[in-house]
Amino acid sequence: MTYMWALYAREVKRFQKIWMDTVFSPIVSTILFLSVFGIVAGGQEIGGLPYVLFIYVGLLSMNIVNSSFSNPAFALVIGKNTGTIVDLQLAPLRPWSIGVAYALAALTRALLTIGLAVLVTGWFIPELGINNPFLLLLAFSLTALEFGMLGVTFGMWAKGFESLTFMTTFVMQPMIFLAGVFYPIANLPAPWDTVSAFNPLHHNINLLRYAVTGYSDGNPMISLVVVAALAALVFVAMHLSTKKKMRAL
Amino acid sequence: MLPLLVSQVSKTFHPSKRPVVEALKTVSIKIEQGKIHGLLGPNGAGKSTLIGMLSGMLLPDTGKIEIFGLDIVSDTLEAKKLIGVVPQEVTYEMAFTVREVLHYFSGMHGVPSHERNARIEAVLTDLDLLDKIDERAKHLSGGMKRRLMIAKALIHKPKFLILDEPTAGVDVALRQKIWQLVRRLNQEGMTILFTTHYLEEAEQLCDEITLINHGQVVREGNLKDMQTEFAQNSIHFELFDINVPHLAEVKSIGVEFEYPLTDLGPDMHALTSHYTGNIKSIKSGAASLETIFLELTR
Ligand SMILES: Nc1ncnc2c1ncn2[C@@H]1O[C@H](COP(=O)(O)OP(=O)(O)OP(=O)(O)O)[C@@H](O)[C@H]1O
Ligand SMILES: [Mg+2]
Numbered sequence: 222m223t224y225m226w227a228l229y230a231r232e233v234k235r236f237q238k239i240w241m242d243t244v245f246s247p248i249v250s251t252i253l254f255l256s257v258f259g260i261v262a263g264g265q266e267i268g269g270l271p272y273v274l275f276i277y278v279g280l281l282s283m284n285i286v287n288s289s290f291s292n293p294a295f296a297l298v299i300g301k302n303t304g305t306i307v308d309l310q311l312a313p314l315r316p317w318s319i320g321v322a323y324a325l326a327a328l329t330r331a332l333l334t335i336g337l338a339v340l341v342t343g344w345f346i347p348e349l350g351i352n353n354p355f356l357l358l359l360a361f362s363l364t365a366l367e368f369g370m371l372g373v374t375f376g377m378w379a380k381g382f383e384s385l386t387f388m389t390t391f392v393m394q395p396m397i398f399l400a401g402v403f404y405p406i407a408n409l410p411a412p413w414d415t416v417s418a419f420n421p422l423h424h425n426i427n428l429l430r431y432a433v434t435g436y437s438d439g440n441p442m443i444s445l446v447v448v449a450a451l452a453a454l455v456f457v458a459m460h461l462s463t464k465k466k467m468r469a470l
Numbered sequence: 471m472l473p474l475l476v477s478q479v480s481k482t483f484h485p486s487k488r489p490v491v492e493a494l495k496t497v498s499i500k501i502e503q504g505k506i507h508g509l510l511g512p513n514g515a516g517k518s519t520l521i522g523m524l525s526g527m528l529l530p531d532t533g534k535i536e537i538f539g540l541d542i543v544s545d546t547l548e549a550k551k552l553i554g555v556v557p558q559e560v561t562y563e564m565a566f567t568v569r570e571v572l573h574y575f576s577g578m579h580g581v582p583s584h585e586r587n588a589r590i591e592a593v594l595t596d597l598d599l600l601d602k603i604d605e606r607a608k609h610l611s612g613g614m615k616r617r618l619m620i621a622k623a624l625i626h627k628p629k630f631l632i633l634d635e636p637t638a639g640v641d642v643a644l645r646q647k648i649w650q651l652v653r654r655l656n657q658e659g660m661t662i663l664f665t666t667h668y669l670e671e672a673e674q675l676c677d678e679i680t681l682i683n684h685g686q687v688v689r690e691g692n693l694k695d696m697q698t699e700f701a702q703n704s705i706h707f708e709l710f711d712i713n714v715p716h717l718a719e720v721k722s723i724g725v726e727f728e729y730p731l732t733d734l735g736p737d738m739h740a741l742t743s744h745y746t747g748n749i750k751s752i753k754s755g756a757a758s759l760e761t762i763f764l765e766l767t768r
Pocket of ligand 1: 483484485491492493511512513514515516517518519520558
Protein backbone atom coordinates (compact mmCIF):
# COMPACT_ATOMS: atom_id res chain seq x y z
CA MET A 222 0.00 0.00 0.00
CA THR A 223 2.04 2.91 -1.23
CA TYR A 224 1.45 6.49 -2.30
CA MET A 225 -2.33 7.19 -2.41
CA TRP A 226 -3.11 3.85 -0.79
CA ALA A 227 -1.03 4.78 2.23
CA LEU A 228 -3.04 7.99 2.48
CA TYR A 229 -6.24 5.95 2.17
CA ALA A 230 -5.06 3.60 4.94
CA ARG A 231 -4.17 6.58 7.12
CA GLU A 232 -7.62 8.11 6.72
CA VAL A 233 -9.33 4.79 7.49
CA LYS A 234 -7.18 4.49 10.60
CA ARG A 235 -8.15 8.04 11.59
CA PHE A 236 -11.90 7.40 11.65
CA GLN A 237 -11.40 4.05 13.32
CA LYS A 238 -9.60 5.81 16.16
CA ILE A 239 -12.63 7.94 16.84
CA TRP A 240 -15.22 5.30 15.97
CA MET A 241 -17.60 6.42 18.74
CA ASP A 242 -18.09 9.64 16.77
CA THR A 243 -17.71 8.41 13.27
CA VAL A 244 -19.43 5.04 13.29
CA PHE A 245 -21.46 4.72 16.42
CA SER A 246 -23.28 8.05 16.65
CA PRO A 247 -24.91 7.79 13.18
CA ILE A 248 -26.27 4.41 14.24
CA VAL A 249 -27.76 5.89 17.36
CA SER A 250 -29.34 8.76 15.45
CA THR A 251 -30.85 6.29 12.95
CA ILE A 252 -32.41 4.32 15.77
CA LEU A 253 -33.84 7.49 17.31
CA PHE A 254 -35.29 8.77 14.05
CA LEU A 255 -36.66 5.36 13.25
CA SER A 256 -38.41 4.90 16.56
CA VAL A 257 -40.07 8.31 16.34
CA PHE A 258 -41.19 7.92 12.75
CA GLY A 259 -42.09 4.29 13.23
CA ILE A 260 -44.46 5.25 16.02
CA VAL A 261 -45.96 8.23 14.18
CA ALA A 262 -46.37 6.49 10.87
CA GLY A 263 -47.22 3.00 12.08
CA GLY A 264 -48.86 0.97 9.31
CA GLN A 265 -49.09 3.69 6.61
CA GLU A 266 -47.99 2.97 3.06
CA ILE A 267 -46.48 4.95 0.18
CA GLY A 268 -47.14 3.54 -3.27
CA GLY A 269 -47.51 0.07 -1.82
CA LEU A 270 -44.33 0.44 0.26
CA PRO A 271 -44.58 0.43 4.09
CA TYR A 272 -43.79 3.98 5.21
CA VAL A 273 -41.32 2.74 7.78
CA LEU A 274 -39.30 1.01 5.04
CA PHE A 275 -39.48 4.13 2.87
CA ILE A 276 -38.09 6.25 5.64
CA TYR A 277 -35.57 3.64 6.77
CA VAL A 278 -33.81 3.62 3.43
CA GLY A 279 -34.06 7.39 3.32
CA LEU A 280 -32.37 7.69 6.70
CA LEU A 281 -29.58 5.31 5.79
CA SER A 282 -29.00 7.22 2.54
CA MET A 283 -28.86 10.46 4.50
CA ASN A 284 -26.22 8.85 6.68
CA ILE A 285 -24.13 7.88 3.68
CA VAL A 286 -24.29 11.44 2.38
CA ASN A 287 -23.56 13.09 5.72
CA SER A 288 -20.71 10.90 6.83
CA SER A 289 -19.08 10.82 3.39
CA PHE A 290 -19.12 14.59 3.21
CA SER A 291 -17.95 15.32 6.71
CA ASN A 292 -15.22 12.67 6.99
CA PRO A 293 -12.79 14.26 4.51
CA ALA A 294 -14.01 17.84 5.05
CA PHE A 295 -13.30 17.75 8.77
CA ALA A 296 -10.09 15.76 8.38
CA LEU A 297 -8.74 18.44 6.03
CA VAL A 298 -9.78 21.38 8.19
CA ILE A 299 -8.27 19.68 11.23
CA GLY A 300 -5.13 19.19 9.15
CA LYS A 301 -5.04 22.91 8.40
CA ASN A 302 -5.40 23.75 12.07
CA THR A 303 -2.75 21.31 13.27
CA GLY A 304 -0.34 21.87 10.40
CA THR A 305 -0.39 18.23 9.28
CA ILE A 306 -1.78 19.35 5.91
CA VAL A 307 1.87 19.83 4.85
CA ASP A 308 2.12 16.03 4.71
CA LEU A 309 -0.18 16.18 1.69
CA GLN A 310 1.76 19.03 0.16
CA LEU A 311 5.10 17.28 0.54
CA ALA A 312 4.06 13.83 -0.64
CA PRO A 313 4.55 12.94 -4.30
CA LEU A 314 0.82 12.54 -4.95
CA ARG A 315 -1.28 13.82 -7.83
CA PRO A 316 -4.05 16.18 -6.73
CA TRP A 317 -6.83 13.85 -7.88
CA SER A 318 -5.28 10.88 -6.10
CA ILE A 319 -5.28 12.80 -2.81
CA GLY A 320 -9.01 13.43 -3.23
CA VAL A 321 -9.75 9.87 -4.32
CA ALA A 322 -7.87 8.46 -1.30
CA TYR A 323 -9.99 10.62 1.01
CA ALA A 324 -13.20 9.72 -0.87
CA LEU A 325 -12.43 6.00 -0.71
CA ALA A 326 -11.86 6.32 3.02
CA ALA A 327 -15.24 8.05 3.23
CA LEU A 328 -16.79 5.16 1.28
CA THR A 329 -15.18 2.67 3.63
CA ARG A 330 -16.56 4.52 6.60
CA ALA A 331 -20.03 4.63 5.03
CA LEU A 332 -19.97 0.89 4.28
CA LEU A 333 -18.94 0.13 7.83
CA THR A 334 -21.48 2.48 9.40
CA ILE A 335 -24.38 1.41 7.24
CA GLY A 336 -23.46 -2.27 7.51
CA LEU A 337 -23.43 -2.01 11.29
CA ALA A 338 -26.59 0.08 11.34
CA VAL A 339 -28.45 -2.50 9.28
CA LEU A 340 -27.14 -5.28 11.47
CA VAL A 341 -28.40 -3.50 14.57
CA THR A 342 -31.68 -2.10 13.27
CA GLY A 343 -32.59 -4.23 10.24
CA TRP A 344 -34.66 -6.68 12.20
CA PHE A 345 -37.11 -3.91 13.16
CA ILE A 346 -38.10 -3.81 9.48
CA PRO A 347 -39.35 -7.25 8.47
CA GLU A 348 -40.10 -6.07 4.90
CA LEU A 349 -36.42 -5.19 4.29
CA GLY A 350 -34.90 -6.93 1.27
CA ILE A 351 -32.67 -5.97 -1.66
CA ASN A 352 -34.36 -5.38 -4.98
CA ASN A 353 -31.20 -5.02 -7.06
CA PRO A 354 -27.90 -5.81 -5.27
CA PHE A 355 -25.69 -4.73 -8.16
CA LEU A 356 -27.43 -1.39 -8.52
CA LEU A 357 -27.31 -0.97 -4.76
CA LEU A 358 -23.54 -1.41 -4.71
CA LEU A 359 -23.17 1.01 -7.62
CA ALA A 360 -25.51 3.62 -6.15
CA PHE A 361 -23.90 3.30 -2.73
CA SER A 362 -20.38 3.70 -4.08
CA LEU A 363 -21.25 6.56 -6.41
CA THR A 364 -23.07 8.43 -3.65
CA ALA A 365 -20.33 7.98 -1.06
CA LEU A 366 -17.60 8.91 -3.54
CA GLU A 367 -19.53 11.89 -4.87
CA PHE A 368 -20.07 13.35 -1.42
CA GLY A 369 -16.63 12.26 -0.25
CA MET A 370 -15.08 14.24 -3.11
CA LEU A 371 -17.42 17.13 -2.39
CA GLY A 372 -16.17 17.00 1.20
CA VAL A 373 -12.58 17.13 -0.10
CA THR A 374 -13.43 20.11 -2.31
CA PHE A 375 -14.95 22.02 0.60
CA GLY A 376 -12.21 20.93 2.97
CA MET A 377 -9.67 22.39 0.55
CA TRP A 378 -11.41 25.78 0.40
CA ALA A 379 -12.67 26.01 3.98
CA LYS A 380 -10.64 28.36 6.15
CA GLY A 381 -11.89 26.93 9.43
CA PHE A 382 -14.60 24.99 11.19
CA GLU A 383 -17.05 27.90 10.89
CA SER A 384 -17.20 27.65 7.13
CA LEU A 385 -17.77 23.89 7.34
CA THR A 386 -20.52 24.26 9.92
CA PHE A 387 -22.07 26.92 7.71
CA MET A 388 -21.91 24.54 4.78
CA THR A 389 -23.52 21.66 6.66
CA THR A 390 -26.22 23.79 8.27
CA PHE A 391 -27.20 26.01 5.37
CA VAL A 392 -26.49 23.84 2.36
CA MET A 393 -26.34 20.15 3.23
CA GLN A 394 -29.20 20.04 5.74
CA PRO A 395 -31.75 21.90 3.57
CA MET A 396 -30.68 19.76 0.61
CA ILE A 397 -31.22 16.63 2.64
CA PHE A 398 -34.62 17.77 3.88
CA LEU A 399 -35.75 18.59 0.36
CA ALA A 400 -34.43 15.35 -1.07
CA GLY A 401 -37.32 13.09 -0.18
CA VAL A 402 -35.79 11.37 2.81
CA PHE A 403 -38.95 11.51 4.85
CA TYR A 404 -41.67 11.63 2.15
CA PRO A 405 -42.01 11.35 -1.62
CA ILE A 406 -41.28 14.73 -3.18
CA ALA A 407 -44.56 14.52 -5.15
CA ASN A 408 -46.36 15.02 -1.82
CA LEU A 409 -44.72 18.41 -1.29
CA PRO A 410 -46.72 21.62 -1.95
CA ALA A 411 -45.56 23.85 -4.82
CA PRO A 412 -42.96 25.24 -5.28
CA TRP A 413 -41.09 22.78 -3.06
CA ASP A 414 -41.85 19.78 -5.28
CA THR A 415 -40.16 21.49 -8.23
CA VAL A 416 -37.27 22.67 -6.08
CA SER A 417 -36.80 19.13 -4.85
CA ALA A 418 -36.81 17.69 -8.35
CA PHE A 419 -33.81 19.88 -9.13
CA ASN A 420 -32.10 18.95 -5.90
CA PRO A 421 -29.24 16.72 -7.01
CA LEU A 422 -29.33 14.84 -3.73
CA HIS A 423 -32.89 13.71 -4.47
CA HIS A 424 -31.49 11.46 -7.19
CA ASN A 425 -28.99 9.79 -4.88
CA ILE A 426 -31.68 8.97 -2.35
CA ASN A 427 -34.17 7.92 -4.98
CA LEU A 428 -31.66 5.61 -6.65
CA LEU A 429 -30.64 4.00 -3.38
CA ARG A 430 -34.25 3.54 -2.39
CA TYR A 431 -35.07 2.02 -5.76
CA ALA A 432 -32.13 -0.40 -5.52
CA VAL A 433 -33.31 -1.55 -2.10
CA THR A 434 -37.08 -1.53 -2.40
CA GLY A 435 -37.99 -1.23 -6.09
CA TYR A 436 -39.93 1.96 -5.31
CA SER A 437 -38.97 5.10 -7.22
CA ASP A 438 -40.06 8.77 -7.37
CA GLY A 439 -39.78 9.07 -11.15
CA ASN A 440 -37.55 7.11 -13.54
CA PRO A 441 -34.65 5.51 -11.62
CA MET A 442 -32.45 5.46 -14.72
CA ILE A 443 -32.61 9.26 -14.91
CA SER A 444 -31.46 9.29 -11.29
CA LEU A 445 -28.57 6.96 -12.16
CA VAL A 446 -27.44 9.20 -15.01
CA VAL A 447 -27.69 12.31 -12.82
CA VAL A 448 -25.75 10.69 -9.98
CA ALA A 449 -22.99 9.43 -12.30
CA ALA A 450 -22.73 12.80 -14.07
CA LEU A 451 -22.53 14.66 -10.77
CA ALA A 452 -19.87 12.30 -9.45
CA ALA A 453 -17.81 13.03 -12.57
CA LEU A 454 -18.36 16.78 -12.17
CA VAL A 455 -17.38 16.71 -8.51
CA PHE A 456 -14.26 14.71 -9.43
CA VAL A 457 -13.13 17.53 -11.72
CA ALA A 458 -13.93 20.20 -9.12
CA MET A 459 -12.09 18.20 -6.47
CA HIS A 460 -9.00 17.76 -8.65
CA LEU A 461 -8.82 21.45 -9.56
CA SER A 462 -9.41 22.62 -5.98
CA THR A 463 -6.80 20.25 -4.60
CA LYS A 464 -4.30 21.30 -7.23
CA LYS A 465 -4.84 24.96 -6.48
CA LYS A 466 -4.93 24.71 -2.71
CA MET A 467 -2.10 22.23 -2.17
CA ARG A 468 0.27 24.63 -3.87
CA ALA A 469 -0.79 27.76 -2.09
CA LEU A 470 -1.50 26.96 1.52
CA MET B 471 23.23 17.15 -12.23
CA LEU B 472 22.99 19.79 -9.50
CA PRO B 473 20.86 18.93 -6.47
CA LEU B 474 19.46 22.45 -6.58
CA LEU B 475 19.36 25.16 -9.17
CA VAL B 476 17.19 28.18 -8.45
CA SER B 477 17.15 30.83 -11.15
CA GLN B 478 15.51 34.23 -10.91
CA VAL B 479 12.72 33.12 -8.62
CA SER B 480 10.31 35.66 -7.19
CA LYS B 481 7.22 35.44 -5.03
CA THR B 482 4.71 38.05 -3.97
CA PHE B 483 1.90 37.38 -1.51
CA HIS B 484 -1.46 39.07 -1.88
CA PRO B 485 -3.16 38.71 1.49
CA SER B 486 -6.76 39.88 1.42
CA LYS B 487 -7.33 43.39 2.84
CA ARG B 488 -3.64 43.80 3.63
CA PRO B 489 -0.75 45.24 1.64
CA VAL B 490 1.03 42.88 -0.76
CA VAL B 491 4.32 41.37 0.44
CA GLU B 492 7.20 40.96 -1.96
CA ALA B 493 8.68 37.99 -0.11
CA LEU B 494 11.32 37.13 -2.73
CA LYS B 495 12.75 39.25 -5.54
CA THR B 496 14.62 37.38 -8.29
CA VAL B 497 16.62 35.01 -6.14
CA SER B 498 19.14 32.62 -7.69
CA ILE B 499 20.96 29.86 -5.79
CA LYS B 500 23.05 26.89 -6.86
CA ILE B 501 23.96 23.97 -4.61
CA GLU B 502 26.47 21.36 -5.66
CA GLN B 503 26.36 17.66 -4.91
CA GLY B 504 27.53 16.73 -1.41
CA LYS B 505 27.52 20.22 0.06
CA ILE B 506 26.00 21.50 3.28
CA HIS B 507 24.50 24.84 2.40
CA GLY B 508 23.27 27.37 4.94
CA LEU B 509 20.44 29.73 4.11
CA LEU B 510 20.68 32.64 6.50
CA GLY B 511 18.83 35.86 7.00
CA PRO B 512 16.85 37.78 9.60
CA ASN B 513 13.18 37.11 10.44
CA GLY B 514 10.96 37.69 7.46
CA ALA B 515 13.85 37.63 4.96
CA GLY B 516 12.06 35.06 2.80
CA LYS B 517 13.84 31.82 3.78
CA SER B 518 10.72 29.76 4.47
CA THR B 519 9.04 31.16 1.38
CA LEU B 520 11.96 29.92 -0.70
CA ILE B 521 11.89 26.52 1.01
CA GLY B 522 8.14 26.32 0.40
CA MET B 523 8.81 26.69 -3.32
CA LEU B 524 11.73 24.25 -3.37
CA SER B 525 9.57 21.59 -1.76
CA GLY B 526 6.63 22.06 -4.11
CA MET B 527 4.28 23.60 -1.54
CA LEU B 528 4.21 27.05 -3.14
CA LEU B 529 4.24 28.11 -6.78
CA PRO B 530 6.89 30.65 -7.75
CA ASP B 531 5.58 33.73 -9.59
CA THR B 532 8.54 33.81 -11.93
CA GLY B 533 11.75 31.86 -12.43
CA LYS B 534 12.68 28.21 -12.40
CA ILE B 535 13.58 25.66 -9.73
CA GLU B 536 15.30 22.41 -10.59
CA ILE B 537 15.95 19.52 -8.25
CA PHE B 538 18.53 17.19 -9.83
CA GLY B 539 17.48 18.63 -13.16
CA LEU B 540 13.77 18.07 -12.54
CA ASP B 541 11.54 21.12 -12.69
CA ILE B 542 9.64 21.33 -9.40
CA VAL B 543 6.58 22.76 -11.16
CA SER B 544 6.29 20.46 -14.17
CA ASP B 545 8.00 17.33 -12.74
CA THR B 546 6.64 17.75 -9.22
CA LEU B 547 6.15 14.09 -8.41
CA GLU B 548 9.59 12.91 -9.49
CA ALA B 549 11.28 15.89 -7.87
CA LYS B 550 9.44 15.39 -4.59
CA LYS B 551 10.63 11.80 -4.38
CA LEU B 552 14.22 13.03 -4.22
CA ILE B 553 13.82 15.54 -1.42
CA GLY B 554 13.12 15.34 2.29
CA VAL B 555 11.76 18.46 3.96
CA VAL B 556 11.52 19.55 7.58
CA PRO B 557 9.13 22.51 7.61
CA GLN B 558 9.63 25.30 10.12
CA GLU B 559 6.27 24.91 11.82
CA VAL B 560 6.00 21.92 14.12
CA THR B 561 2.84 19.96 13.31
CA TYR B 562 0.46 18.56 15.86
CA GLU B 563 -0.66 14.98 15.31
CA MET B 564 -4.07 14.48 16.91
CA ALA B 565 -4.50 10.74 16.90
CA PHE B 566 -1.46 8.86 15.72
CA THR B 567 1.51 7.31 17.45
CA VAL B 568 5.07 8.02 16.34
CA ARG B 569 5.15 4.67 14.55
CA GLU B 570 1.86 5.35 12.76
CA VAL B 571 2.91 8.83 11.68
CA LEU B 572 6.06 7.42 10.11
CA HIS B 573 4.31 4.34 8.72
CA TYR B 574 1.77 6.32 6.72
CA PHE B 575 4.08 9.16 5.78
CA SER B 576 6.70 6.78 4.40
CA GLY B 577 3.98 4.94 2.51
CA MET B 578 2.90 8.20 0.93
CA HIS B 579 6.48 8.56 -0.27
CA GLY B 580 6.47 5.12 -1.83
CA VAL B 581 8.26 3.05 0.83
CA PRO B 582 6.81 -0.48 0.53
CA SER B 583 4.99 -1.85 3.61
CA HIS B 584 7.45 -4.63 4.36
CA GLU B 585 10.40 -2.20 4.54
CA ARG B 586 8.75 0.36 6.74
CA ASN B 587 9.25 -1.10 10.21
CA ALA B 588 12.99 -1.56 9.80
CA ARG B 589 13.37 1.95 8.41
CA ILE B 590 11.27 3.49 11.16
CA GLU B 591 13.36 1.82 13.83
CA ALA B 592 16.62 2.83 12.16
CA VAL B 593 15.68 6.47 11.78
CA LEU B 594 14.27 6.70 15.30
CA THR B 595 17.49 5.19 16.65
CA ASP B 596 19.49 7.86 14.81
CA LEU B 597 17.33 10.53 16.41
CA ASP B 598 17.33 8.95 19.86
CA LEU B 599 13.57 8.58 19.78
CA LEU B 600 13.19 4.81 19.63
CA ASP B 601 11.77 4.56 23.16
CA LYS B 602 8.89 6.80 22.07
CA ILE B 603 7.91 4.70 19.08
CA ASP B 604 4.48 3.71 20.42
CA GLU B 605 3.82 7.00 22.18
CA ARG B 606 1.09 9.31 20.87
CA ALA B 607 2.90 11.96 18.82
CA LYS B 608 0.96 14.75 20.49
CA HIS B 609 2.35 13.72 23.87
CA LEU B 610 5.97 14.27 22.80
CA SER B 611 7.90 17.27 24.12
CA GLY B 612 8.64 20.14 21.75
CA GLY B 613 12.16 18.94 20.96
CA MET B 614 10.92 15.40 20.40
CA LYS B 615 8.25 16.65 18.02
CA ARG B 616 10.99 18.45 16.09
CA ARG B 617 12.96 15.20 15.91
CA LEU B 618 9.88 13.38 14.66
CA MET B 619 9.67 15.95 11.87
CA ILE B 620 13.30 15.20 10.99
CA ALA B 621 12.52 11.47 11.05
CA LYS B 622 9.67 12.05 8.60
CA ALA B 623 11.99 13.90 6.25
CA LEU B 624 14.54 11.07 6.31
CA ILE B 625 12.28 8.04 6.17
CA HIS B 626 12.26 7.71 2.37
CA LYS B 627 16.05 8.21 2.10
CA PRO B 628 16.06 11.44 0.13
CA LYS B 629 19.11 12.55 -1.84
CA PHE B 630 18.59 16.18 -0.93
CA LEU B 631 17.54 17.21 2.56
CA ILE B 632 15.96 20.60 3.31
CA LEU B 633 15.74 21.67 6.94
CA ASP B 634 13.93 24.85 7.98
CA GLU B 635 15.29 25.69 11.44
CA PRO B 636 15.76 22.08 12.56
CA THR B 637 17.32 23.08 15.87
CA ALA B 638 14.86 25.76 16.97
CA GLY B 639 13.73 25.00 20.50
CA VAL B 640 16.13 22.09 20.85
CA ASP B 641 18.46 21.79 23.85
CA VAL B 642 22.25 22.08 23.56
CA ALA B 643 23.05 18.37 23.80
CA LEU B 644 20.45 17.46 21.26
CA ARG B 645 21.55 20.20 18.93
CA GLN B 646 25.01 18.62 18.92
CA LYS B 647 23.41 15.28 18.09
CA ILE B 648 21.49 16.77 15.20
CA TRP B 649 24.72 18.33 13.91
CA GLN B 650 26.43 14.94 14.09
CA LEU B 651 23.56 13.36 12.21
CA VAL B 652 23.62 16.07 9.56
CA ARG B 653 27.39 15.56 9.13
CA ARG B 654 27.02 11.80 8.91
CA LEU B 655 24.20 12.00 6.35
CA ASN B 656 26.33 14.41 4.38
CA GLN B 657 29.32 12.05 4.46
CA GLU B 658 27.03 9.32 3.20
CA GLY B 659 26.38 11.50 0.18
CA MET B 660 23.31 13.54 1.06
CA THR B 661 23.23 17.17 -0.01
CA ILE B 662 21.78 19.42 2.66
CA LEU B 663 20.20 22.86 2.75
CA PHE B 664 19.28 24.30 6.10
CA THR B 665 18.26 27.55 7.75
CA THR B 666 19.11 28.56 11.26
CA HIS B 667 19.30 31.60 13.48
CA TYR B 668 22.19 30.07 15.43
CA LEU B 669 25.13 31.47 13.53
CA GLU B 670 27.69 29.29 15.28
CA GLU B 671 25.73 26.35 13.92
CA ALA B 672 26.13 27.61 10.38
CA GLU B 673 29.81 28.25 11.08
CA GLN B 674 30.23 24.68 12.32
CA LEU B 675 28.37 22.89 9.57
CA CYS B 676 28.24 24.80 6.34
CA ASP B 677 30.47 24.56 3.33
CA GLU B 678 28.70 27.51 1.80
CA ILE B 679 26.14 30.05 2.81
CA THR B 680 23.62 32.24 1.10
CA LEU B 681 22.60 35.29 3.03
CA ILE B 682 19.24 36.80 2.16
CA ASN B 683 17.61 39.96 3.39
CA HIS B 684 14.34 41.59 2.31
CA GLY B 685 13.83 38.85 -0.27
CA GLN B 686 17.18 39.33 -1.98
CA VAL B 687 20.48 37.50 -1.92
CA VAL B 688 22.95 39.88 -0.32
CA ARG B 689 25.93 37.53 -0.24
CA GLU B 690 26.74 33.99 -1.15
CA GLY B 691 29.71 31.72 -1.19
CA ASN B 692 32.30 30.02 0.88
CA LEU B 693 32.33 30.99 4.52
CA LYS B 694 36.16 31.06 4.75
CA ASP B 695 36.44 33.50 1.85
CA MET B 696 33.84 35.74 3.38
CA GLN B 697 35.66 35.72 6.68
CA THR B 698 39.02 36.64 5.21
CA GLU B 699 37.44 39.34 3.10
CA PHE B 700 35.84 40.88 6.14
CA ALA B 701 38.95 40.41 8.25
CA GLN B 702 41.22 42.13 5.77
CA ASN B 703 40.08 45.60 6.47
CA SER B 704 39.07 45.74 10.08
CA ILE B 705 39.92 45.01 13.68
CA HIS B 706 37.16 43.73 15.92
CA PHE B 707 37.09 44.23 19.65
CA GLU B 708 34.79 44.05 22.66
CA LEU B 709 34.74 46.46 25.61
CA PHE B 710 33.87 46.05 29.26
CA ASP B 711 32.27 49.49 29.37
CA ILE B 712 30.78 50.62 26.09
CA ASN B 713 29.61 54.02 27.33
CA VAL B 714 32.90 55.80 26.79
CA PRO B 715 34.02 58.35 24.24
CA HIS B 716 34.88 56.47 21.04
CA LEU B 717 37.43 57.10 18.35
CA ALA B 718 35.81 58.66 15.29
CA GLU B 719 36.58 55.64 13.07
CA VAL B 720 35.01 53.11 15.44
CA LYS B 721 31.69 51.51 14.41
CA SER B 722 29.50 49.46 16.71
CA ILE B 723 28.33 46.09 15.35
CA GLY B 724 26.20 44.09 17.75
CA VAL B 725 28.26 43.46 20.89
CA GLU B 726 31.46 44.15 18.97
CA PHE B 727 33.19 47.25 17.67
CA GLU B 728 35.03 47.60 14.41
CA TYR B 729 38.04 49.71 13.56
CA PRO B 730 39.32 50.14 10.00
CA LEU B 731 42.61 48.34 9.52
CA THR B 732 45.40 50.05 7.61
CA ASP B 733 48.59 49.02 9.41
CA LEU B 734 48.26 46.48 12.20
CA GLY B 735 50.95 47.76 14.62
CA PRO B 736 50.00 51.45 14.78
CA ASP B 737 46.30 50.62 14.64
CA MET B 738 46.54 48.28 17.64
CA HIS B 739 48.52 50.91 19.47
CA ALA B 740 45.92 53.57 18.73
CA LEU B 741 43.16 51.36 20.10
CA THR B 742 44.93 50.07 23.20
CA SER B 743 46.06 53.52 24.22
CA HIS B 744 42.60 55.04 23.70
CA TYR B 745 40.66 52.27 25.50
CA THR B 746 43.28 51.56 28.17
CA GLY B 747 42.12 48.78 30.51
CA ASN B 748 38.67 48.64 28.91
CA ILE B 749 39.34 46.10 26.13
CA LYS B 750 37.78 42.70 26.81
CA SER B 751 38.89 41.04 23.56
CA ILE B 752 40.50 42.13 20.33
CA LYS B 753 41.23 40.39 17.07
CA SER B 754 42.24 41.22 13.58
CA GLY B 755 41.73 37.66 12.37
CA ALA B 756 38.66 36.25 10.66
CA ALA B 757 35.43 38.08 11.34
CA SER B 758 32.79 35.95 12.99
CA LEU B 759 29.78 35.02 10.91
CA GLU B 760 27.78 37.12 13.33
CA THR B 761 29.74 40.21 12.39
CA ILE B 762 29.39 39.50 8.67
CA PHE B 763 25.70 38.81 9.15
CA LEU B 764 25.03 42.02 11.04
CA GLU B 765 27.13 44.04 8.65
CA LEU B 766 25.31 42.71 5.59
CA THR B 767 21.78 42.83 6.92
CA ARG B 768 21.98 46.33 8.36
N1 LIG C 1 1.16 33.04 3.17
C1 LIG C 1 1.62 34.29 3.32
N2 LIG C 1 0.81 35.34 3.11
C2 LIG C 1 1.26 36.58 3.23
N3 LIG C 1 2.52 36.91 3.56
C3 LIG C 1 3.38 35.92 3.78
C4 LIG C 1 2.98 34.54 3.68
N4 LIG C 1 4.05 33.77 3.95
C5 LIG C 1 5.06 34.61 4.22
N5 LIG C 1 4.67 35.89 4.12
C6 LIG C 1 5.53 37.08 4.29
O1 LIG C 1 6.69 36.92 3.49
C7 LIG C 1 7.84 37.42 4.16
C8 LIG C 1 8.89 36.32 4.25
O2 LIG C 1 8.44 35.34 5.16
P1 LIG C 1 9.26 34.02 5.45
O3 LIG C 1 8.41 33.14 6.29
O4 LIG C 1 9.74 33.45 4.17
O5 LIG C 1 10.48 34.56 6.30
P2 LIG C 1 11.69 33.76 6.96
O6 LIG C 1 12.93 34.26 6.35
O7 LIG C 1 11.44 32.31 6.92
O8 LIG C 1 11.60 34.30 8.46
P3 LIG C 1 11.85 33.53 9.86
O9 LIG C 1 13.31 33.56 10.11
O10 LIG C 1 11.12 34.37 10.83
O11 LIG C 1 11.30 32.15 9.73
C9 LIG C 1 7.36 37.92 5.50
O12 LIG C 1 7.17 39.31 5.40
C10 LIG C 1 6.04 37.22 5.70
O13 LIG C 1 5.17 38.01 6.48
MG1 LIG D 1 11.09 30.88 8.29
